[in-house]
Amino acid sequence: MNPLIETALIFLGMQSLLALLRPPATGFLPLSLGGSGLLLLLAGLGAWLAGARGTPLDAAAGFYMALLGALYLGVGPYLREYLSHHEPSRARLEAFLLPLFAAAMVGVLLAPPGYAFLFLWEGMALLGYLLMALEGPDGLAGSRAFFLASRLSGAGLFLALILLAHKGLRVGGLEHLVWAGLVLGFGTKAALFPLHAWLPKAHPVAMSPLSALLSGGMVKLGLYGLYRAQDWAGPPPEWVGWLLVALGLAGAVYALARGLAEEDYKGVLAYSSVENLNLLLAALGAYFLLKSPFFLLAFFFQQAAHALFKGLLFLGSGALPVRELSRLGGLHRLLPRTAAWSFLGALAAAGLPPLAGFLFEWYLYQGFLAAPRGAGASSLLVLGVGVVALVGALAAVSYVRLFGLAFLGQPRSTQAMTAREMGGFGQLGLGVLAGLLLGLSLFPTALLSPLKPPLYPVLPLFLALMGLGGGLVYWVRRKPQRVYDPWDCGFHSPDLQGSALTPQMQPHALGYSEQLLRLFPFLELKAHLSREEMLAPPKVRLEVSDWLEVMETRLTRGYTALAHQVQRLQSGSLHLYLLLQFLTLLLVLGVVWR
């Protein structure tokens, strides 16, 4: 194996052991997690750029390893500062489990298909669950959802990999079962709509650096699995491509609309992850169908970009005093650096040129426009262009709402007036991710060169914007100016200090997206009016529900009812148990009898 990867894994193991010391040695985290990240980045990038073919580290595994390495490089320094605010007993457990989690993710990339892969895959899920469970009772719903999703994912993979391991079973029609298992297993982890329900529950409750690792790194392994499955199970049947494209495009629109109804800062980010993942799955599905290189470019490029900007945004969310958008506001004054990093992340995530998110959409558009004409159903894929445009517009609105409500305007609560900026190590972590994101945006060929990408003039565009923009800003700033209150319709009275506007007059988190939400039939918007007294002004409360949640509750109720019925079997009656055993024996004999 590559000595760089060995050293990185040793670093992670050492950190886990050091964390057991008393007091926990979290001071080494920038070196151990960050350092291993650097090593993994170098090793992975080397394999990817050289187009390595051997096992265990081939080009695709190298790409994902570089992606994880870049994330660890940013999260390592950040984590040192973040954990210093936790009480020592908890910080010890976290510093013990996190490197193991990180190592398990790397292990998944190196494992051959079979029991080793399943062991590492389940280990990664279990460690993630344990880390999330450390959040205590607040995170219970989220960590349970995560656990259940990893059970579902595991079930699909067990089915698929066991069938694959017994090659003798590979008879006609069985490959469909294998692929169904793979799509279920990896699709659940990659938040394929409608199996995504766990992600918006789980990611917001995890601590910010863990959310960054989950959203940036772990979910990508589901995509890795689906891509890699081509080597394991042969070319996918056609229905896999269609399923991924249809569900992916539908899921992207659904997730964005649902994200616009979300009031939690990290919840919006989580839904944006669902959107990105579903779009990536659609790109992969379209690649399976059409084999167009544009989809492959889009697929790989956006995974790297998404890991970086989502990591940046999630790490930035660690400095927020509260998570509800309706209680934030005006944070750019208290958190100028976090605001700047988050702004960069939001620009990239909203898919605006010249940053990374746009290049992804550019490839995706061209891929869909290159769909064959007059070739039956696959020529209809060209309508994907419209969906991508809708997704792009909605993503921009979603990030305007997120950044605007949290960082701009006036503080909506007292908590929003008492935020504290992250210190040196935190800023270092954020800076590393921001630097990598900017580098990737401006020099996409550095990553994509093995795929020989067509490009639009990224660098000239960036230089023109920065140069001319800088000049104009400098010019306008030198012009005479004065500071005054914002326009309040002339309600300003001489005895009143400042403007007559109050923070409550700003748009509310749901009010901002209300009209947009009414466009989507799957969301139901209810307005409740209430008055405290006869003459008091009415208060409006908006509530959003969607049919997926309604279905989820019904499913849960049905399942619980079924479980109650099955409980009758566990009555404690010995006769019943003996009868069941006898029947099982008969069944087994009947199956094996020839």
Add this chain to the structure above:
Amino acid sequence: MSAFLLLLLAPLFTGSLKWLKARLQNRQGPDPLYDYKNLLKLWRKVWIRPQGSSPLFLLAPVVGLLSTGLAAVFLPLLPGISFAGDFLVLIYLLNLGRFLQVLAALDTGSAFGGQGSYRESLVSVLAEPGSVLALGAVGLASGSLSLAAFSPLSPQNALVYTLVLVALTLALLAEGARMPVDDPTTHLELTMIHEAQLLDHSGPLLALYELSAGMKILVYIGLIALLLPFGGLSFPAALLLAWLALGYLETYGVKLRYLRLPDLMSYNTLSGILAVLGVVLRFRI
């Protein structure tokens, strides 16, 4: 090159449009060159920075003008830069300007800014799929995804191009904040979409915003001109047509209720979808 052309033409277009509207409404109206003078006046004035605003407040008008200008570079009215997929860069550069404008509207924490911000967001979501689909359809019909290679209207593609022109015209009205979508002459904050976002911007910043709004309309007119079959005269013809049409529309038409906008813009999306399908499934008249 075309960026400079549009930069110079934009105040003439918006200024003379005001003059035309005034004449149609039996008023004297301002000088057709009024907008040049107005921009110059605004540029010389002191500007006001609202209490507690962020650097985005200044950045938004600057990026707004630059992104519209850079988008115009890709418009092949005069020789410029051209490559496959440049129309997507053009649309997204316009989006970049709007992204910052909508953000800066939230910056002051004013109620009107917020209203303008979410209204403009709705308009953008409604208009974008239609215009991208329409331009994509033209690209498919011409066999090349670069604006310079877009083929003009001909009997072979008449049906598709009619649909595309419907979609682009509606997009022009929505993105340019013109009459059925937004009333550019309103002074009532509650009904504003575009103006509500600029309420706190003054002096040079307002000048930048006004200039980029004018240029944005011209960029859309330029896109429409690419489809007209008049050769070198396409752009002047499109300009004249748009000038007359906007003047008449804003004199005799009324603004649509904001909540009815999705109904109007659904025609935009629908004609975009039909145009693409028309190319792929080879619709003929």
